[in-house]
Structure formats: C-alpha cells, structure tokens
Amino acid sequence: xxxxxxxxxxxxxxxxxxxxxxxxxxxxxxxxxxxxxxxxxxxxxxxxxxxxxxxxxxxxxxxxxxxxxxxxxxxxxxxxxxxxxxxxxxxxxxxxxxxxxxxxxxxxxxxxxxxxxxxxxxxxxxxxxxxxxxxxxxxxxxxxxxxxxxxxxxxxxxxxxxxxxxxxxxxxxxxxxxxxxxxxxxxxxxxxxxxxxxxxxxxxxxxxxxxxxxxxxxxxxxxxxxxxxxxxxxxxxxxxxxxxxxxxxxxxxxxxxxxxxxxxxxxxxxxxxxxxxxxxxxxxxxxxxxxxxxxxxxxxxxxxxxxxxxxxxxxxxxxxxxxxxxxxxxxxxxxxxxxxxxxxxxxxxxxxxxxxxxxxxxxxxxxxxxxxxx
Amino acid sequence: xxxxxxxxxxxxxxxxxxxxxxxxxxxxxxxxxxxxxxxxxxxxxxxxxxxxxxxxxxxxxxxxxxxxxxxxxxxxxxxxxxxxxxxxxxxxxxxxxxxxxxxxxxxxxxxxxxxxxxxxxxxxxxxxxxxxxxxxxxxxxxxxxxxxxxxxxxxxxxxxxxxxxxxxxxxxxxxxxxxxxxxxxxxxxxxxxxxxxxxxxxxxxxxxxxxxxxxxxxxxxxxxxxxxxxxxxxxxxxxxxxxxxxxxxxxxxxxxxxx
Ligand SMILES: Nc1ncnc2c1ncn2[C@@H]1O[C@H](COP(=O)(O)OP(=O)(O)OP(=O)(O)O)[C@@H](O)[C@H]1O
Ligand SMILES: [Mg+2]
Numbered sequence: 045x046x047x048x049x050x051x052x053x054x055x056x057x058x059x060x061x062x063x064x065x066x067x068x069x070x071x072x073x074x075x076x077x078x079x080x081x082x083x084x085x086x087x088x089x090x091x092x093x094x095x096x097x098x099x100x101x102x103x104x105x106x107x108x109x110x111x112x113x114x115x116x117x118x119x120x121x122x123x124x125x126x127x128x129x130x131x132x133x134x135x136x137x138x139x140x141x142x143x144x145x146x147x148x149x150x151x152x153x154x155x156x157x158x159x160x161x162x163x164x165x166x167x168x169x170x171x172x173x174x175x176x177x178x179x180x181x182x183x184x185x186x187x188x189x190x191x192x193x194x195x196x197x198x199x200x201x202x203x204x205x206x207x208x209x210x211x212x213x214x215x216x217x218x219x220x221x222x223x224x225x226x227x228x229x230x231x232x233x234x235x236x237x238x239x240x241x242x243x244x245x246x247x248x249x250x251x252x253x254x255x256x257x258x259x260x261x262x263x264x265x266x267x268x269x270x271x272x273x274x275x276x277x278x279x280x281x282x283x284x285x286x287x288x289x290x291x292x293x294x295x296x297x298x299x300x301x302x303x304x305x306x307x308x309x310x311x312x313x314x315x316x317x318x319x320x321x322x323x324x325x326x327x328x329x330x331x332x333x334x335x336x337x338x339x340x341x342x343x344x345x346x347x348x349x350x351x352x353x354x355x356x357x358x359x360x361x362x363x364x365x366x367x368x369x370x371x372x373x374x375x376x377x378x379x380x381x382x383x384x385x386x387x388x389x390x391x392x393x394x395x396x397x398x399x400x401x402x403x404x405x406x407x408x409x410x411x412x413x414x415x416x417x418x
Numbered sequence: 419x420x421x422x423x424x425x426x427x428x429x430x431x432x433x434x435x436x437x438x439x440x441x442x443x444x445x446x447x448x449x450x451x452x453x454x455x456x457x458x459x460x461x462x463x464x465x466x467x468x469x470x471x472x473x474x475x476x477x478x479x480x481x482x483x484x485x486x487x488x489x490x491x492x493x494x495x496x497x498x499x500x501x502x503x504x505x506x507x508x509x510x511x512x513x514x515x516x517x518x519x520x521x522x523x524x525x526x527x528x529x530x531x532x533x534x535x536x537x538x539x540x541x542x543x544x545x546x547x548x549x550x551x552x553x554x555x556x557x558x559x560x561x562x563x564x565x566x567x568x569x570x571x572x573x574x575x576x577x578x579x580x581x582x583x584x585x586x587x588x589x590x591x592x593x594x595x596x597x598x599x600x601x602x603x604x605x606x607x608x609x610x611x612x613x614x615x616x617x618x619x620x621x622x623x624x625x626x627x628x629x630x631x632x633x634x635x636x637x638x639x640x641x642x643x644x645x646x647x648x649x650x651x652x653x654x655x656x657x658x659x660x661x662x663x664x665x666x667x668x669x670x671x672x673x674x675x676x677x
Contacts, residue, residue: 281521289518292478293532294507 047100051076053083060087062113065098068106077109081116089119097128107136114142179298179375186299187306201304209270209305210312214319216269220261221320225249225327228257233335242335243345249328250346254354255413258321260406263365266313267398271373274305275394278377279387287378302374306367313366314359321358353417361409365402372398429492431456431588431620432477437486439469439476445484446472448646452639454588459614459621459634461654464641465669470624471515473641474592477622478512479503490588508536510588511581515596517573519565525552525576526561532583551579555609571602578609582619589613591623595630607633628672640666 049066062083064076084092094113099106114124129137156164190197232245278301281287290297325346332342376394380386430453440446446469454460462470475481477488479495487494495506519528529548533539539547552558555575565573574594581589594610595603607630613619614634625631631638635654642649642665650657650666658670668675 284516284521285514285518286520288475288480289512289514289520291480292507292510292512293535294504295531295535 049073049076051079051083053079058090060084060090060092061095062092063095063098065100067101068099068109069101069103070105073105073109077112080109080113084113084116084124087122088117089122091122092118092124094124094126095128096126096133099129099133102133102136104136107133107140110137111140111142111145115145117146175379176375179378180371182298183302183306183371183374186296186303189299190303190307196299197307198300198304201301202308205270205274205305205308206312208273209266209308210316213265213269213312213316217262217265217316217320218323220265221253221258221324222327224257224261225253225324225329226331227327228252228324229328229331233331237335242332242337243341245332245335246328246337246342246345247349250325250350251354253321253324253328254350254358256406256410258324259317259358259362259365260402262313262317262320262362263369263402264399266309266316266366267369267373267395267402270305270309271369271394271398272391274370274373275377275380275390276387278374279380279390282378282380283382283384283387297378301378302370305374306370309366309370310363313369314362317358317362357409357413357416361406364405364409368401368405369398372401430454431491432622433489434477435487435489437473437476437488438484439472439481439486440484441472443484445646447641449486450641450648451486452648452651454620454622455637457614457618457620458636459610459623461623461625461631461635461638462641463624463626463631463638463669464649465643466626468641468643469646470626470641471592474590474622474624478510478590479507508584509586510590511584511586513574513577513581513589513591513594515592517565517577519573519576519580521565524562524564525557525568525579528565528576529580529583532580536584548583551582552576554582554613555579556605571598571605574598574606575609578606582613585617587618588620588622591621591625593624593626595625595627600629603627603630604633606630610634628670640669 047066049064049068049072052063052065054061054063060083062080064080066072068076080094092113094110096102096110102110110126110129114126116124118124126134126137229245229249232248233242236242236244278287281301287297287301290300325343329339329342333339373394376390376397380390432454434450434452437450438445438448439450450473462473464470472481476483477490477495479488479498483496487496489495490506491509493502493506495503498506519525520531523531526545526548529551530544533544533547537544549558549561552561555578557572557575557579560568560572560576565576568576578589578591578594591610594606598606610621610623611634614621621634623634631654637652638654638657639651640649640657641647649663650661652661654670657666659667661667661670667673
C-alpha cells in the first residue's frame, strides 16, 4: 500500500498538534516538510505535539524531518514532542541528539565581508608572487648547476620531454602555421591586388610571421600541449607522494623534475618556431602561386625584407616563451594539493597563466624592439 | 662517496621534543614528546584524524613544526640545511602509504635510483645491490615491471626495498598493511620482523591494524584526537589489559564506545 504523506495542523488548549500520516520516505516526504516546519516555527511559544501514530513507514529522510522539527529553537515550556512513533522508528530517531544539529548550517552560509575578501585575496596574491619568485631563483640555480655539471642532468628525462614537447608537436604546428600563412597571404592578396601590389604580400606575410605570429602561435600551442602535460605529470607525482619520496631521498624535485623539462623546452621552442616560420612562409607561397608569382620570386622578396635583427630578436623571444611555458607548468605541478581534481586545476591554471604571461612578455618585447629598431 | 656519518650507538635513535604541529595555524597535536629506541619497532596509532600521518611527515622533515624539534641520531632535522640535512635524510628510508614508486621507472630502476645518486658504485655493483634488496622483499622476478603492473601488496614491498637501498638505520612505514588481505598483510609483518631482527633496523610504523600491531610492535605511541596529545605509550599487550585510560583499553580491544 502506498499512500502519500499528509499533514494536518490543529490547535487545541494552547497546543499545536501536527498530525502526520502516510509514507514518510525520501521519495515523498518533501511534500510535507516545509509545511510542517512552518507550523512549528509559527508558534515558538506554545508546545507542539507531533502525532505520528498514522505514519505507515519512515526512512532516514523521514527521521530527518522529525529531527528538523525537534531542533528548532523554542521558547520555555514550549518544546516539540513526538508522539505515537512506533518503537523501531523511535530507536532510529534516538540515535541523534537534536541539539547537535542546531545552528550548524548558518555558520557555513555567513557571507565573507568585503574587507575579508580583499584581505585574503591580497595575501594570496602576495604569497603567490613570492612563491613564484623563489621558484625562479631555485630553478635558475639548479639549471646553472646542471650546465656546469652536465653529468648530473637526467638526460633520459630531458630527451623524453624534448621528444614529447618538440617532435610530437610537429603535426599540429605544421597544420596551424601552414593555415596561418595561407590565410594571411590570401586576405592580404585580395586587398593588394586592387593596387597591383601582390608582391608586397610576401613582405607582409614574412614580417608578421617572423616578428609576431610564428613565435606567438608556437608558444600558445606549447602552453596547451607541454605546459599542461608538465603540470599534470608533476601534479600526479605530487598527489601520489612521489615528490615527497624524492625529498626524503634527498633528491631535489627542482633539479630532478623541473630542469629536464625546462631544458627541453628551451631547446625545442626556438626550433619549433623556426619550423613554424618556414611552414607558414610556404603557406603564403602556396597562395601566391595561384596569383602567378613564382616561389623563387616570393622567397627572394621575403628574405630581402626580413632582416637578421628581426630574426635574432625572434629567437630571444622564443627562449623566454619556452621558459615561461615550462616554468609555469612545472611550478603549477609542484604546487598541486591533494586529489584528482587538483591535478586538473593545476593543468588548467598552467595553461591560463602561461598564456597571460606570454601575451604580457610579447607586449614588452614589441615595445623594446620598436625602440631598438628606430 | 660513502660519507654517511655513522649513527651514534648510544641513546635513543629518534627524539621528538615538545612538538606542536598542524595546518594553517591550527594545531593537530600539541607539545608531543617521545623517543624511539635503537632497534625497536615503534608503532604510532590512534583514531582516524588523530594526526598520525601528520606526525610522521613532520618526523621525516617534510613539514616544519610550529614549535619543537625532531632529533634523528642526535641531529635536529627541523633546522638542518644543505649538506647537514642531506646527511640526516640518508639515515632513514620512507615507505609512503601508496608506495610512491616512480611510475615511469621499472621496479629495478626505482631501487637503483638512490644508489645511482648517492654512491660511486659501478653500474654492475648497483645492479647487484638493487637485486639483493628486491630479493629481501621477495619480489625477485618482478624487477622489470612498472609500478602500475604490481599488486598493492607488491608495491608496498617494492617501496620498502627502495627505502632500504642505501641501508638506512631507520625505516618509516606509513600504513604498511592498510587495504591488504590478511595474508599479504602478515607477509609484510614478517618482513618487518625479519629486517628488525636480522639487520637491526629501527622501525617507526603508522598503523591501525590491530593484529599487525600486536605482531610487530615492541612499543606503541597512542595519539588522542580530543586531547591533541599522547594518550598512552608502552607495550601494546600490557596497555590492552592495564592501561589507566579506559579509551585506550577499548581501542586496543576493539570495543565500541558505550552509548
Ligand atoms: N593537508 C592538510 N591540510 C589541512 N588539514 C589537514 C591536512 N592533512 C590532514 N589534515 C587534518 O589534520 C588532522 C590529522 O590528519 P592526519 O592525516 O594526520 O590523520 P591520521 O591520524 O593519519 O588519520 P587516518 O588514520 O584517517 O589516516 C585531520 O583533522 C585532518 O583533517
Ligand atoms: Mg593517515
């Protein structure tokens, strides 16, 4: 027999009587919960009797309803009393002390004041910046040590990182940079053609690729691939206590985990950027050939316009980008807390932080190079 | 470069002095002091959340305590830095709760790693030493497997082998038998007893598996969450019968709290 729960409220001799009946289980009890609660809250200074004689069955949720009624703050001599509850349900209810459940939810819900939010935020920002600074120092020291004593470097890890971050990235770098060269050249050519200046497309594509787009796109791809991978790898090691194991074995996690990845990124980023540039130029050339400009003329024009200093500046920039991606990825990984979720957070925040820093660094480079060139 | 400063042979091997430890300014344990004697198997036990793992991590120098110090072989690990800290770290090995074997390396490579880093032995010698450690924990035949290819019990034994690679005088074990079947768990107990008797290794073990505690412990230190301190310490069999604190007796007899 399944009957819906029902609630009748009556007042007699200054008492409030709540008569509950039917099935009070998790699937149904919600229908009467709020009404019952309100009835109890409405009369804080009169005794309340909850008559449960007609209740057919209670499960944990039904017991919780009774507990909720019992834990409401009451005036003196105005308690809530449960009556007619079958012994086996009474035993379930008696496991809990209503006083223990009083006033707990309120505390958690208290909103933080503006001052508290600002204070906590700026403290977190400061300690984050100090932490990053300390990490840069430690990493530089470890890197110098590795360069001075190359035998201490973990070559196998370095090569693996170089392969995963560099060689394995070739397909996606090829695809993106070819498309970039292609689109850039095509859009420019459509406009330039009206003035019969198709040859200038070579200059435009060359200069944008070398100065900006190739380094930037490569860095962004690297942040998404390697930065996230570094953070997740090291983060998982942290969660599995492998990093702790390194520390107690007397092995420096920075030297052991960060330096190989950083070195790999420092070597692979410029190479990948160079490669992206070449592929991008070919993308441009492919468009130009449809405008009947031969490859040789296109290349001659490009290399006449792009100077060596563009090129050198470019390489310096990619070093910095590589350092940002690897450094941020490893730092986020090392600062992972506990649990699978925090590994995901570490990877996400590695990518986002790298992207922000890359854009900021790129802006600084643009300004500095502009003044150097004049 | 076997410049391991030998452990002094007298006095307690580890001293925990007035340690107050916790997270974010909130103490989990307050003003805790105890000693670990040379060659004994000391078990740290206590209810869930009483701070056993926290205490262990402070004893091995991973975290800095709020106050107090931890002396390992007479030297303070809390304030040691650089070469001195390295020397203290070399006095002990740690088996982490889930093994913490390096996932990208085979079992053999895991055990070889500390030897490669800290000794001047030839590759051949390192190989042999590593194999003897693997043999001690009865994992011969599994040398070339990756940690992911080992069972939970094998992983714990492998972690013990790695912790023993440099023959430290002290081994810290975090929950060596949690989550293992009774036979595998008894195997690990046997391993601990064998190493302690044959090699004189001192053990500090975190555990709440009572059968295993009664099998291996020469002494226990019992942490109490409510008082944030040590509720009792001594021989576990003795405490089970005669501890002054009723809660301690109940814990060791596996009796529920009275209603
Ligand atoms: N990283 C942490 N940050 C903040 N609090 C923590 C952290 N780790 C543990 N705690 C808290 O410190 C207390 C002691 O935890 P600890 O892990 O040391 O207990 P335990 O005795 O090892 O328990 P168990 O037997 O369940 O493993 C607990 O209240 C726990 O919530
Ligand atoms: Mg624990």
